[in-house]
Amino acid sequence: MSRSRLLLSGNQAVARGAMEAGVMIATSYPGTPCTEILETLSTYSSVQAMWSTNEKVAYEVALGAAFAGARSMVSMKHVGLNVAADPLFSSVYTGINGGLVVVVGDDPSANSSQNEQDSRHYARAAKLPMLEPSDSQEAYELIKHAFEMSERFDTPVLLRMTTRLCHSKTVVEIGPAPTERARATGFVRDFDKFVLLPRQAIQRHAVIENRLEALAEFNEDSPFNRIELRDRSLGIITSGVPYCYSREAFPNASVLKLAQTFPLPTELIRQFASEVERILVIEELDPFLEDQIKALGIKVHGKEWIPRVGELTPERILHSVERLSPQPQEKGDTTIAARAPRICAGCQYLGVYTAIARLGVRVTGDIGCYTLGALEPWNAIDSVVCMGASIGTALGMEKALGEESHGKILAIIGDGTLLHSGITSLMDLVYNQGHCTVLIMDNSTTAMTGLQGHPGNGTTAKGLAGPGVNIEKLVEAIGVEWIRIANPYDLEQTESILREALAHPGPSVVISRAPCLLLKPKTLVQQAHLKAEACTGCGDCFKVGCVAIERQDLGGKIAPKINLDLCVGCTLCVQMCPEEALAPQAVAPELVEIRQWKMPLPITPLPY
Amino acid sequence: MEDAATNYPLTVLIAGMGGQGVVLAGDTLAEAALLAGLNVKKSEIHGLSRRFGSVSCQVRIGRDLYSPLRGHGGVSTILSFEGYEGLKHLPFLQADGVALMNRLWSKPGALTPAEANTPSCVNDKRIEWFEGTALTHQAECPRSLNFFMLGVLSARLSIDAGAWQEALENLLSKRSLDVNREMFSAGRRVATAHMTPVPARQSAAAPRPTSRPSHAKHRVAEQAVGTTANGVG
Numbered sequence: 001m002s003r004s005r006l007l008l009s010g011n012q013a014v015a016r017g018a019m020e021a022g023v024m025i026a027t028s029y030p031g032t033p034c035t036e037i038l039e040t041l042s043t044y045s046s047v048q049a050m051w052s053t054n055e056k057v058a059y060e061v062a063l064g065a066a067f068a069g070a071r072s073m074v075s076m077k078h079v080g081l082n083v084a085a086d087p088l089f090s091s092v093y094t095g096i097n098g099g100l101v102v103v104v105g106d107d108p109s110a111n112s113s114q115n116e117q118d119s120r121h122y123a124r125a126a127k128l129p130m131l132e133p134s135d136s137q138e139a140y141e142l143i144k145h146a147f148e149m150s151e152r153f154d155t156p157v158l159l160r161m162t163t164r165l166c167h168s169k170t171v172v173e174i175g176p177a178p179t180e181r182a183r184a185t186g187f188v189r190d191f192d193k194f195v196l197l198p199r200q201a202i203q204r205h206a207v208i209e210n211r212l213e214a215l216a217e218f219n220e221d222s223p224f225n226r227i228e229l230r231d232r233s234l235g236i237i238t239s240g241v242p243y244c245y246s247r248e249a250f251p252n253a254s255v256l257k258l259a260q261t262f263p264l265p266t267e268l269i270r271q272f273a274s275e276v277e278r279i280l281v282i283e284e285l286d287p288f289l290e291d292q293i294k295a296l297g298i299k300v301h302g303k304e305w306i307p308r309v310g311e312l313t314p315e316r317i318l319h320s321v322e323r324l325s326p327q328p329q330e331k332g333d334t335t336i337a338a339r340a341p342r343i344c345a346g347c348q349y350l351g352v353y354t355a356i357a358r359l360g361v362r363v364t365g366d367i368g369c370y371t372l373g374a375l376e377p378w379n380a381i382d383s384v385v386c387m388g389a390s391i392g393t394a395l396g397m398e399k400a401l402g403e404e405s406h407g408k409i410l411a412i413i414g415d416g417t418l419l420h421s422g423i424t425s426l427m428d429l430v431y432n433q434g435h436c437t438v439l440i441m442d443n444s445t446t447a448m449t450g451l452q453g454h455p456g457n458g459t460t461a462k463g464l465a466g467p468g469v470n471i472e473k474l475v476e477a478i479g480v481e482w483i484r485i486a487n488p489y490d491l492e493q494t495e496s497i498l499r500e501a502l503a504h505p506g507p508s509v510v511i512s513r514a515p516c517l518l519l520k521p522k523t524l525v526q527q528a529h530l531k532a533e534a535c536t537g538c539g540d541c542f543k544v545g546c547v548a549i550e551r552q553d554l555g556g557k558i559a560p561k562i563n564l565d566l567c568v569g570c571t572l573c574v575q576m577c578p579e580e581a582l583a584p585q586a587v588a589p590e591l592v593e594i595r596q597w598k599m600p601l602p603i604t605p606l607p608y
Numbered sequence: 609m610e611d612a613a614t615n616y617p618l619t620v621l622i623a624g625m626g627g628q629g630v631v632l633a634g635d636t637l638a639e640a641a642l643l644a645g646l647n648v649k650k651s652e653i654h655g656l657s658r659r660f661g662s663v664s665c666q667v668r669i670g671r672d673l674y675s676p677l678r679g680h681g682g683v684s685t686i687l688s689f690e691g692y693e694g695l696k697h698l699p700f701l702q703a704d705g706v707a708l709m710n711r712l713w714s715k716p717g718a719l720t721p722a723e724a725n726t727p728s729c730v731n732d733k734r735i736e737w738f739e740g741t742a743l744t745h746q747a748e749c750p751r752s753l754n755f756f757m758l759g760v761l762s763a764r765l766s767i768d769a770g771a772w773q774e775a776l777e778n779l780l781s782k783r784s785l786d787v788n789r790e791m792f793s794a795g796r797r798v799a800t801a802h803m804t805p806v807p808a809r810q811s812a813a814a815p816r817p818t819s820r821p822s823h824a825k826h827r828v829a830e831q832a833v834g835t836t837a838n839g840v841g
Contacts (some may be wrong), residue, residue, distance in 0.1 A: 007642050007650070135649075135676070168676035169638055169650040247674035315679030336696045336727055339625065339716040341661030547660050565750060 008172045010165040013136035014075075014103060015040035017143035020175050022182035023047055023073050024098075025065035027058035028461075029420065030449035031077030032112035033166035034105035038075060039452075042461040046181060049461045051452055054387070054420040055080035059087045059102070066100035066156075067194065069185030071147055075103035078119045079386060083421065089126045091156050093204040094194050098184060099150035101143060102128075105161045108284045109311040112163075114367065114386060116309070118285035123158050123262035127208050129215045130158040130262040131224070132240040136170040142224060142259060153211055153218075160261075162284065164241045164311060216263035224259030227272050235276025237269065237289060237300070246282045248314035249321075253280075264292055273298045280305075280321070284312050343372050345548040346522070346568030348488035348514035352412075352441060353378035354544050354572065355488075355495040361410045361502065362397065366390040366422065368414040369448045370441055377545045381412070388413070388421030394436040395429050406435040407502045415442040415456045419469060423478070429507050430479040437501040437508045438480075441488075442471060443516040451519050475509050482508035489514065491575045517568065524592050526569040526584040528562045534581035535559045541573040541582060549573055616646065617670025619678050620761065623697050624689030625714060626660045629754030632779065633687075634665035636758060640775035641669045644767045651676040662693055662716075669765075687761050689740070689753055690714050695729050707732070708760050708799075710740035710753060738798065744791060752784075752791035759795025763803065 008016065015037050018026065026049045028038035042049035052058035055076045062074035076084060081104045088102065104122070107113040123130035131146055133139035139161065146157040192200050219225065234253040236246045239261045246255060256272040258264070273279060281290040281302035290302035305320045306312070343349050353373040356363060357380050365371055365381035366389060374381035383393055394411035401409075413422045418440055429436060446452040453459030458468030472483055482504045486494045494512060501508040528548075537557025541549055548566035551558055560573065560582065574582045620637060624630040631652050638650040652665035666677045680699045686707040688694025694709040701707060740756045755776075762772055776789050 005642075007638055007648060164651060164676060167652050169635070169648070169652075170676065171642065171647060241676070244674040244676065248678075313677060313679030313682070314675050315682055336692050337716040339660075339662040339693070341626065344660075 004174055006172055006174060007169045008136045008140070008174075009036065009167055009169045010133070010136050010139045010161055011036035011167070012040050012169075013140040013172050014143050014159070014161070015044075016172070016174055017140040018073055018101070018147075019044045019047055020177060021099075021144045021147045022071050022178050023101075023147070024070040024182045024184065025062060025072040026050070026074070027052045027061045027072075028075045029053075029055045029058050029080055029083075030446050030452040031080050031105075032449060033107055033163035034075045034077050034080075034103065034161070035449045035452070036166070037103060038461060039450075042463075044177075046178070051454060051461045053455050055084040056087060059084035059091070062100060062102075063087060063091050063094075063096070063156075065184070066096040066098045067094075068097065068187045070098040071100075071182060072098060073101040073103060073143075076105070077113065078104055078106045078117050079113060079115060080104075081119050081122060082117075083387070085122070085126075088122065088128075088156070090196055092126050092128045092208060093196055093201055095154035095204075095207075096150060096156060097187065099147035100156040101146045101150060101159055102156050103143075103159045103161060105163065105166050106285070107163045109163070114384065116285065118288060119158075120160055120261065120288045121286070123160070124288075127212055128156050128158055128262075129153070129219075129260060130160055131259055132160050132261050133165060133259070134240050134243040134257070135165070136168070136172045138224070138259070139165065140172050140174065145224065149215075149218075153215055155208075155211060155215075158262075160240070162241055162311075168241075212263050215260075216265065219260045219263060219265040220267050222260055222265070225265060225268060226257050227268070227275070228255045228257065229275060230254050232276045233278065235272060235279045236282055237272065237279060237293065238282040239289065240284070242282045242284055242312055242317075245312050245314045245317055249317040258289070261289060264289070266296055269293060269296065269298065282306055282312070282317060340375055341372060342547045343369060343545065344517055345546050345563075345566040346517055346570035346572075348443060348512060349373060349441065350544050350546055350570070351488035351491055351494055351572050352439070352512050353380045354576070355491055355498060356380045356410070356412075356439075357543065358495055359410070359498060359502070361408050362394075362405075364390045364394040364397070364409070364411045366411075366413040366417045367448075368417055368446075370412065370414055373412070377543050387417055388425060390417075391422050391425035391429055391436070391438055394438075395425070395432065395434045398434055398436050399432075406505070407437075409436045410439060410498070410502065411436055412439045412441065414447075415440060415444065415471060416446040416454045418471070419455050423474070426475065426480070426507075426509075427478050434507055435505060437498070437504075437510065439498065439501075440471060440475075440509060440511045442511055442513045443519070445516045445519045447516040447518060451516065471511060475511075480507050480509045482506065484508075484510050486510055486512045487514070488512040489570055489572065491572065522568055524569060524587050526571075526586055527564055527567040528569065528571065528573050528582050529585040530560055530562060531581050531583065532559065534579050536579055536581070538578065540576045540578060544572045544576055546570075546573060617668060617673055618685065618765070619683045620667045620669070620685045620687060621664060621683045621697055621700055622667070622687045622689075623662070623664040623693040624754070625693060626663050628663070628689045629751070630663040630665055630689065633754040633758045634667050636755075636775050636779050637667045637761070639778055640762075640767050640771045641667070641765075643774050644771040646767075647671055647673055649673050649676040662696070664693070664697065685761065685764070687757055689757055691730075692716055692727075694735070695727050695732075698729050698732060698734075701734060705734055706764075707735045708757065708764075709735055709737055710757055711737050712741040712753075736802070738795070738802075740795065743794065743798075747791070747794070749787045749791060752788050755788040756791040756795035759792040759797075760799040761795075762792070763796050763799035 026041045041047045058074045062072040065072035104119045110116045131142045133142045150157045231252040237256045238246045239258040243257050279300040287303045349370050357378045363381050365384040367387045390411040390413045394409050444457045456469045458466030484497045486497045501510045541560045548563045550561040552561040622634050638648045641648045649668045683700040684705045688709045691713045744750050744753045
């Protein structure tokens with residue numbers, strides 16, 4: 001079915017616009033809120049879409065493609081841009097050949113992130129132009145504009161999104177796909193441009209400063225910035241999704257809506273300032289626009305009213321301005337307990353964390369579904385910082401605490417995260433003769449973000465199968481001499497292997513291996529059942545932390561109640577029960593189909 | 609859309625737990641409104657919420673829409689698949705709004721003992737309760753609760769039946785279309801019967817069941833609507 005008027009998320013709109021602009025090479029590392037950009041691009045036959053090992057690699061691959069004269073783009077979440085910052089800064093010096101667009105998704109309110117950074121500062125720090133769309137239609141148009149700007153000014157262009165834009169669906173009028181397949185124009189050696197030796201770098205820095213002036217000049221006439229004059233007693237300067245909130249909160253106010261927010265169109269801002277009585281700058285997170293506008297000598301209001309922390313809404317803006325004080329975040333009725341996300345019923349992590357909880361060791365954690373092990377009932381993780389941080393922080397802790405910490409520090413990391421950025425730290429652990437134990441939880445996928453392929457499982461974004469990294473051989477090659485593989489569904493075995501590993505002098509690695517249940521659902525053959533008369537109400541089964549184990553009051557004792565819509569029959573609770581009150585029972589064949597529907601359904605494909 | 613000008617803009621907040629199909633229900637509502645010729649904005653949060661956490665999305669329907677979401681006091685209808693999730697979002701509801709809630713209580717923080725600690729807002733006059741969980745279990749398709757509740761919502765919107773049908777067809781896989789369509793119709797019937805007096809315009813828009821349910825097991829009785837919140841805890 002082919003329609004030109006579609007309801008697209010910001011992510012889908014960016015992908016569609018890039019495809020229409022003739023993007024050839026697209027790279028990414030999955031991460032909320034930007035994951036669906038590459039997922040959508042991978043459905044277009046004209047685009048070579050690739051998941052990369054990490055964001056730095058993704059950036060470099062896209063840059064290389066741009067050097068070779070292809071239109072290319074790289075997308076990532078905000079913290080991913082920190083990983084990719086090194087090539088980002090230098091690529092502004094080299095410039096490009098084919099257009100290069102960098103899409104970054106910030107996450108105000110940290111819905112699914114470890115921080116709430118404002119990535120707009122990167123545009124200023126790395127000195128590259130930045131565009132901020134406010135809805136899907138604009139995202140679709142601005143990505144095309146970004147490719148043209150990139151080639152016209154010989155620079156990467158930053159397209160900055162936020163979670164609200166990435167995941168909101170609004171109507172987009174799409175255009176036709178290009179009829180001709182894009183081709184790379186080829187790489188031409190240019191020593192002074194592409195080889196950043198110190199002498200070349202300083203020359204290129206001068207080029208950048210001139211380029212920024214030209215970009216500011218260009219921005220004065222951009223058709224994507226606009227002044228909307230209404231009531232002139234209040235003028236709002238805004239960009240991105242906060243534009244939508246501002247229109248809703250102050251429908252009669254005049255607005256200067258900026259699309260290119262770096263470098264700013266100073267004349268346009270001065271002109272707007274002369275048309276209105278008072279100016280309010282409405283932006284999420286940091287006073288990025290506000291500080292620059294104040295530096296122009298223009299008097300504006302902004303962050304003294306508009307909250308810096310958390311996502312805005314029309315109501316938050318209104319309340320902040322009316323009451324002249326920051327408002328709490330809108331999280332609904334806080335008297336009702338928050339519903340924390342849970343590890344899936346029957347996931348390998350349940351077994352791993354149940355075992356870890358018995359060890360009484362310090363655990364440095366990492367980023368993935370398994371971060372949830374920091375919560376009740378396991379409380380099994382003591383620190384979570386960023387992708388790949390578990391091993392380095394464990395080593396640092398050990399070195400600081402000295403010999404008495406040997407055997408008492410465990411770093412836990414998933415297979416995807418290990419390959420993303422944990423592997424260099426593991427080398428460091430061996431090189432600097434640490435004694436920590438590293439537990440690699442290998443579920444053969446990037447589960448948290450929706451089952452993307454990675455170098456470990458070998459499946460590419462286009463669905464091609466490859467051999468995949470052999471993790472135990474990799475770990476061995478690094479120089480780890482003590483390596484064991486544990487079955488996380490066997491509690492006793494997992495616990496004893498971990499104890500042995502911790503007791504081993506020198507670095508040790510345990511790999512707990514079981515594929516993610518969402519990737520490879522087990523055929524349902526059995527489920528746990530309670531023999532109520534045998535249950536003493538000791539509560540050991542609750543220590544597994546399984547969502548399928550609910551609670552019921554059986555004549556004064558709190559007994560488990562197995563939710564058969566969720567139980568996959570992993571038997572972890574059965575292993576925990578000291579009284580044999582829980583036992584596996586075969587599932588009647590006619591019930592298998594109904595209960596197999598327990599897993600979250602896959603993401604709905606696009607309507608075209 | 610003869611009454612689009614009076615009833616819109618409309619902001620629907622759909623709330624539930626990860627795995628209940630909140631996002632798909634929101635997508636279907638947005639698609640139906642789009643097919644009915646209305647402007648739509650939809651807002652959702654992915655990520656951690658997939659793992660049984662809270663999930664909510666907002667669908668805004670109307671002509672002059674700017675923001676993809678509204679904050680406290682800005683939502684006209686709450687559609688909730690679970691009790692606590694619905695109650696938690698009541699601050700978002702306008703004073704004259706309505707909360708259509710499925711009777712299912714899944715206590716947040718499943719590890720806290722099951723002591724009854726009912727929030728007082730459960731008696732809010734704007735709440736209407738529906739027996740979605742009981743009925744979909746009875747029909748042996750508990751996974752279709754989201755479409756049952758969407759059917760409940762549909763009885764209050766002037767989006768014609770044809771647009772709903774097309775939206776269901778566009779968004780659902782062949783495998784799940786029939787059963788979800790049946791549960792959608794069941795929800796719509798239950799809600800239509802529940803509304804007294806039935807506004808003439810909306811009853812005209814309610815679909816006749818296109819055919820008898822293909823399997824007897826998916827048949828749903830029409831009586832199951834309550835107005836009190838029993839069984840909290």
